[in-house]
Amino acid sequence: MDVALKIWRYDPDSGDRELRDYELEAPEWACLLDVLDLIKDQQDGTLAYRKSCRMMICGSCGMRMDGRAVLACKERMLPIVERGHVPVISAMGNMPIVKDLVVDMDPFWNKIRRMKPWLEPGYDEVLERERIVSQQEMNVIQKEALCIMCGCCVSECNSMESDPEFFGPAALAKGFRFVGDTRDQASVERLEDYNDEHGIWDCTRCYFCNERCPKGVDPRDAIAKLGAESVKEGIDRDMGAKHAKWFVKSAETTGWLRETELVPKTQGIVSAVKQTKFAIGLARRGKVPPPVPPHVAADVGEARALHQLVREQGREGALGIVQGERALARIEHTDAGGARRDAPEVTPREEPPKAEG
């Protein structure tokens, strides 16, 4: 097949950036990585990119195709060629570009290390007998354990674009892989640590990480699990945790969100008072509904009784999310679950959303 693609080149010595066109003949089974190898072999040996295993397990070849982070070894070229599409290849986002498609992953690794990604078993001496972990226990961290640390989730993380110090989806998913491990004896200390200003509650829930992850880790869900575990352990000093808890309180008291009280309940009275001028501006437009009389949903007693009931059943914390994964597993990595790529009338932009790291 005849493949055409464009690659954003970057030369660190001159600082030049250029979108260069490539055309070549490639076998029908070729993936994006094969095509890059052919270009490097036959046309331009200076093209820089990372690769190793070629089979979606080493996590080296993360890059962007038409602005979305992918593993080059996972993207088959045939359907793209058949559509007559000319994809634009560029380096991943949220990390500085070293050369062409290679990014500096030091900030990424520093955040992974920050999570203390090793088991804290709570003893120094090796036990006499091995500690058996049940399948049920492993299922709790099964998805997070799939991470190959390719960086695709971090590439498009909207919170990290705004706060580069945000721990990010890969590191936090790694964090849950240990918090949820029954062999780990440091879960509470970890949760305290991950409740950092740039931690769990800094996630903006844009879901780009779940969308991009090539392995089905669903990092955003892992972050929600960490939030749920924090609330379960009473670690709720962060405004994000207070915000989340107010929704629970609202649901069981009035049914609907008690919107106007959300600000003082999240930020505390002192900070909320500082928002007075802003709030008055909103109130003039009816955007600050009076809390009294409360807007109460019909039959709200049922929602309250339901809360009492599920609390007694003890599926608090991450288990409440893990229980849904049996259903979700049905759509992982199948065509039906994949993103639809069927927007013929929309022309992909040549400029990636944010090509500079």
Place this chain on the structure above:
Amino acid sequence: MKVAYYKGCLASLSAKELDTSTQALAPMLGLELDELESVTCCGAGDIHEAEPDYYLHLNARILAYGAATGAETLMTICNVCTLNLRQANFQLLNDSELRARVNTNLATVGVPPYEDDIEVKHLLWLIVEDDGAERLRQVAHKGLKGLKIAPFYGCQILRPSKLLGFEDPDRPWSLEAIIDACGGEAIDYPAKIKCCGFPIIQAREDVAMGELIQPIEQASEAGADAMVTPCPLCHLSLDAWQSKLKATTGRDFKMPILHLSQLVGVAAGLEESELKFKRHVVPVDPMLEKLEV
């Protein structure tokens, strides 16, 4: 078509204009709304993060009351409601054990069990599906001629696509199709699929504002007369927090922000009493004055 109508928290409170414009528009689109009364907040992702088992049960209760109307579709008008309800629905429809446990709990507190399946769909999808754009051309008699409109999707109507899946999450087309069918000009800009920052606007205002400015700035630079969004949370942050952007960056975008049902409502000739633009923080008048009738 009869649909169970779940309006969510904001359309009951700070975004009443979203409810009134939706109620006025629905009959024109052939939608008969059966509004759900005995329902609560979907949890907005917050209960999912604080007490996820409670989140599942609250949403199952909404789905149960929705299905009890006999409708096949539960209509939402908020991205966050859409994801929360679809996520819970997917888990219940594909795991009979989980559904049985939840139904037992619902029955214990006197809620009808969730038995007949119902599908959760956002108003946006109901408008454009099955050649809806063609239908819309008939409804939008007043049109949007002369207006450049920036579509802003927000996150939770696109991602994760395995739970939403209506359209390509990276190159969505539905809002563009609606703007086009209403006679306006849709403008393209990269941040139309990104986050407005709303979920963390109270807990991390600086981080949220760094996100919020991107779509407004890009839409403004592309010459948009207004932005349209299918999400009341995006609406609230884009509309109300513009004054804060002015305070922190010195830039006054004065960008009118319209709910989806308001934009279509303008094109369909709805009145101010239904559109309620006076409830907006950023005035919509400059856009309305530019409209060529």
